[in-house]
Amino acid sequence: MTDLQYSGKPLIAPVPPMGWNSWNCFRCHDISEQKLIEVADALVASGMQAAGFDTFVIDDCWQAHTRGADGRLRSHPTRFPSGMAALGQELKARGFKFGLYASPGRKTCAMIYDRYPGRDLGSFNREELDAQTFAGWGVDFLKYDWCEADEDGTGLRYPDAFERMALALEGTGRKIIYSISEYGRTEPWTWAGDYGHMWRTTVDIERNWASIMSIADTQALITEFAGPHHWNDPDMLQAGNPGLNKVEEETHFALWCYLAAPLMAGHDPRTMSDGVRELLTNPHLLGIDQDPLGKAASRTQPVQDVDVWARPLSDGEAWLVVNKTENTIHLTHQDGELRLGQVTISPIAAGAQVLPLRSGSPAPLTEGTLWEIPPHGCLAVSHRD
Incomplete structure (x- = not known):
């Protein structure tokens, strides 16, 4: 553990966070500034943002392949030529909170699993620098993804690695929702609430019924740990992506709402059907998810x-x-x-x-x-x- 004393996360998630994340639909190499602005406009035009999906999270692969001479992360120069601060301003002008992805080790997950040709893009030993960079860009939400952070000689351990970034975020003075992702390996529901506002409880969600039911079985054992400002996260939504039929999409979304889960859409809203839009903006189901009592089913x-x-x-x-x-x-x-x-x-x-x-x-x-x-x-x- 670090020698600094953590005074506590800001209480800024009284109900489960809602928004959109780029990973499930576009994964790594297919994101760009232009495409994400189009997605943001579609979320507004479709009514999804007005329904509550107001946090726009840019997942892995937004980064340039190397840090700058000052050691700071920077955006990919071709796909994000305006820079992340400017993109964040564009999102905020449309009414979104600005979310970004980072990881605690030396590598991000895309560097490991998607052959993203980066170097030292993880935040290891640069937590304070990265947190200050994110705060300076106006980031409101940070997804912090384990990505085998204990490899490459870091010596990192759960939950210490996540505490390090919690301290760094606190030091910025900016209130940032902190999403911890270590896939349920260390029962994060028993400790992550000290640092984060939400924590992944399972392996990555897949685009099939078996994955939805497997995650539901896991959630059934830990619903008592969910509540205001600390939420079990069964991973992002797959509704609107290929793999689930219409009925399965309905059950998937309804389940997440009854579980008081964070609702992070993961489809392409530029091409979604009216049926998917009606499902995701259903005020009756959303009212259950966002109920202020905050008790999961x-x-x-x-x-x-x-x-x-x-x-x-x-x-x-x-x-x-x-x-x-x-x-x-x-x-x-x-x-x-x-x-x-x-x-x-x-x-x-x-x-x-x-x-x-x-x-x-x-x-x-x-x-x-x-x-x-x-x-x-x-x-x-x-x-x-």
Whole structure:
């Protein structure tokens, strides 16, 4: 650990952060200043920014291949010719918070896995310099990604490496949301809340149903650790990218909302369908994710391959039933209970409403009503006092 005393992170994330991140869609070599400005404009035009996706995060590969003569990071001269400060100003002019990527070792993840030809782009032994650089550029959000930071003779260890940057950020005097990413290896939910506002809990999300369900299983064990200013992060959204069908996209997004997860979109909003836009801007699901009580849903499994997630809200309660089977299931509401055949799925009081998963209005959960959930689909219900 460093000898400096950390006085505590700024309390600037009372609800889960929302925004967009470049990685899932464009990965490394396909990002540029021009393309990202187009994405920002599309987020505004589509209504996503107004719906709350207001943090614009530029992931790995924004950097020049080497640091400057003064040791500072700088933007790639061809793909980001205006520089990161100017790009940040363009984003802020459109109403976004400015997010950026860095890593604690000598390398970034793209240098390891994407053959990005950089040198010493990690922040090892330059934490204060990099933090001051980011603050000077107006950065509001930092994703700090482990990327095997203990290699190359650094001697770094969890959680010390993340504390070093926390101290450096504190020293800038700028309030920056700090996103810790070490993939759940060291149970960060038990320690990362001392330093960061959110922490990755799993390996990277993939574009398939199995990945979504695997992450959900992990989250079910740690929901108690989520709350205002400290959030479990099950990774960025894949809705709008190839790999999930329409129903699976709905369940993926609804689950993240019920889990009180940070919502970082990862698709290309310039080409998204109306259906994806309606899903991601659904005010009913977003209202659950952003509920100020900040309690994540807990899971029960009353029937094999059927999960029920129940989340307390500041003014009521919400339930999400997930059908993990390959068959359609049918639920009824009888005598104050949601039932699958003769099995009680969950007690739900009269007056609850079934929420639309894309556009539309809530529908009453009336006595005897039959609700159909397709394979990999879900039923979202809430009751407001």
